[in-house]
Amino acid sequence: MVTPSPGNGLALSLSGIRHGYTIGGDFTAVVSGVTLNVAAGEFVALLGPSGCGKSTLLRLVAGLEPPHDGEILADGLPVHGPDPDRILMFQDPTLYPWRNVRQNVALSQDISGKRDNAAIDQVLSLVGLNGFERAWPHQLSGGMAQRAALARALINRPKLLLLDEPLGKLDALTRLTMQTELHRLWKERGFTAIMVTHDVEEALFLATRIVTLSTRPARILSDIQVDLPFHRHRDDPQVLQLRRDILTQLGHRDDW
Amino acid sequence: MSGTDMAFSGQAITGTASASPAGLRPVLLPWLAGPAWLAAALVTHYWPDADDFPDTNLLAILFGVVGIALLIGAALRLLTVRAPWLIVLGLGLGAWEIAQAKLIALPRPFFGTPQDLLDVFITDWHRLGLSLLHSLGLLAVGYAAGSLSGIAVGIGLGRSKRFRYWTHPILRAIGPLPPVALLPLAFVLIPSSWLAGEALMALASGFPAAILTWSGIAAVDPAYYDVARTMGARERFLTFRVALPAAMPQIFVGLFMGLGASFAMLIVAEMLGVKAGLGFYMQWAQGWAAYPNMYAALFVMSAMCTGLITLLFRVRDRILVWQKDGLKW
Incomplete structure (x- = not known):
């Protein structure tokens, strides 16, 4: 088992989460009865078919929307709204085009009104963006933009x-680099991570635990501890066996 | 191997062949601008006028001075891009001089000569200048008030449902109305004609600013709000630090349209009620059949309008440096 630096992560508990949207007067359930406990410092991958409600689950945990039913506890306290302790990262970098890289990275400091230039410098070098501080978002490649979003x-x-599928739109090679990067950052900083993905390999490379979800409305199909040491190799027989199991679980045994 | 060699040498040959005639023109062209103006000066001076026109000699001197200045400019290599335009301008002024001052090809007094125009600037520059200042003053106040309140209304429309409920119908009723249509009423209802002009100019510039600010805010990617919200941003930050900067490109389109609308409103208001400014000057010139004065006023007006639009674009370019590409004025 991996033991990340203690105290930097947050323990999360979801119990009986149900959520949905009213479209044209009809209620459509998106998440139905998800119960999940995540310990501090875990890296959980949520795997499931696209459109199954994984992203909705993240929005609920981020506090952007209140769940229809059920309760979300962060370190034992109910989630009532967004909080800078729980940050959501999207599939698109969503950098503000009118701010340069440095100003984008400093966004949360501008919101809280506490400017800390040393912290900006540190996080920029953490993701390897020194020298690009003054670049405008439209000048960045996809990978660099996502690094800025990470910072x-x-x-x-x-x-x-x-x-929320943060590497989904990157090209295959950039994605490999960013996966290694993400793993390093998680190890260094020791935060709890929940990542939505539909890339089984990515989940196997990064996660300490893989939770598979059903088609919409999402419920938990399986909850697998990945007790393999890092760095995992993608052609390791144990990884391949897990991958086969998970794809079978998701109903893709014959497609692989 | 030999194929690439051939392609290479072929390219080199065509390159040098086409370079010489094309390369000669940019070298020669700047030297033609001065002579074009000097020719105009000579024609003006030596060809006798068809009638008794004022300031013919002064005009000749002016053309001559410009011609010499352009020759110096050519020597200093300052005229490269503008040379073709300067040549055409010198030739055009010379042609105008011949057609109107030497031959009187078009009926007078509706079509004036270059020296008529020059005479207006010499004898009446004081009144033209005051008219310009008055117009600028009137425009500045009305346009600034209209644009700022237009942006404020646009923000309200974009961010508040209740504000939209009450304001949208009013905007739909009044906005599309040409502000000129309200002018007769405004001059009666508002005791000061100056204030009436300001109010209508504010209306003219405010409507496009409001609509485009609103549309800019409505088009903001909702993910931008989510990013800030997940970091704990409140309504104030979302409005002024997310929605407003994101809508800036659209807002500048509104400001540009509003500026055009307030030019129109300015001139009409000055022609019909405000007893000063370039519009009033033109009205007055028409009353006296002083056509050269009208041309002079038009010239000043054009300089004012294009100058202000240039200024607006400069401000826009500075604020929207982050845009990948923008229209250049």
Whole structure:
């Protein structure tokens, strides 16, 4: 088992979460009865078919929307709204085009009104963006933009990082680099991470635990501890066996 | 191997062949601007006027001075891009001089000569200058008030449902109305014609500013709000630090449209009620059949309008440096 630096992560508990949207007068359930406990410092991958409600689950944990039913506890306290301790990172970098890289990274400091230039410098070098501070977002490549978004998310040392397919739109090679990067950051900072993905390999490379979800409305199909040491190799027989199990679980045994 | 060699040498040959005639023109062209103006000066001076026009000699001297200045400019290599335009301008002024002052090809007094125009600037520059200042003053107050309140209304429309409920119908009723249509009423209802002009100019510039600010805010990617909200941002930050900067490109389109609308409103208000400014000057010139004065006023007006639009674009370029590409004025 991996033991990240204690105290930097946040323990999360979801009990009986149900959520949905009213579209044209009809209620459509998106999440139905999800109960999940995440210990501080864990890296949980949520795997499931696209459109199954994984992203909605992250929005609920981030506090952007209150759940229809059920309760979310962060370190034992109910979640009532967004909090800088729980940062959500999106599939798109969503950098503000009118702010340069440095200003984008400093966003949360501008919101709280506490400017700390040393912290900005530190997090910029953490993600390897020194020298690009003054670049405008449209000048960045996809990978660099996502690094900037990562720096923006990490600057205030959040205890929980919610990742909504953050590498989904990157090219295959950049994605490999960013996975290694993400793993390193998680080890260094010791935050709790919940990552939505539909890439089984990515989940196996990064996560300490993989939770598979059903098609919409989402419920938990399986909850697998990945007790393999890091760095995992993608052609390790144990990794391949897990991958086969998970794909079977998701109903893709014959497609692989 | 030999194929690439051939392609290479072929390229080199065509390159040098086309370079010489094309390369000659940029070298020669700047030297033609001065002579074009000097020719205009000579024609003005030596060809006798068809009638008794004022300031013919002064005009000739002026053309000559410009011609010499352009020759010096050519020697200092300052005229490269503008040379074609300067040549055409010198030739055009010379042609105008011949057609109107030497031959009187078009009926007078509706079509004046270059020296008529020059004479207006010499004898009436004081009144033209005061008219310009008055117009600028009127425009500045009305446009600033209209634009700022337009942006404020646009923010309200974009961010508050209740504000939108009450304001939208009013905006739909009044906004599309040409502000000129309200002018007769405004001059009766508002005791000061100056204030009436300001109010209508504010209306003219405020409407496009409000609509485009609103549309800019409505088009903001909702994810931008989520990013700030997940970091704990409140309504104030979301409005002024997220929605407003994101809407800036659209807001500047509104400011540009509003500036055009307030130019129109300015001139009409000055022609119909405000007893000063360039519009009033033109009205007055028409009353006296002083056509050269009208041309002079038009010239000043054009300089004012294009100057102000240039200024607006400069401000925009500074604020929107982050944009990948923008229209250049």
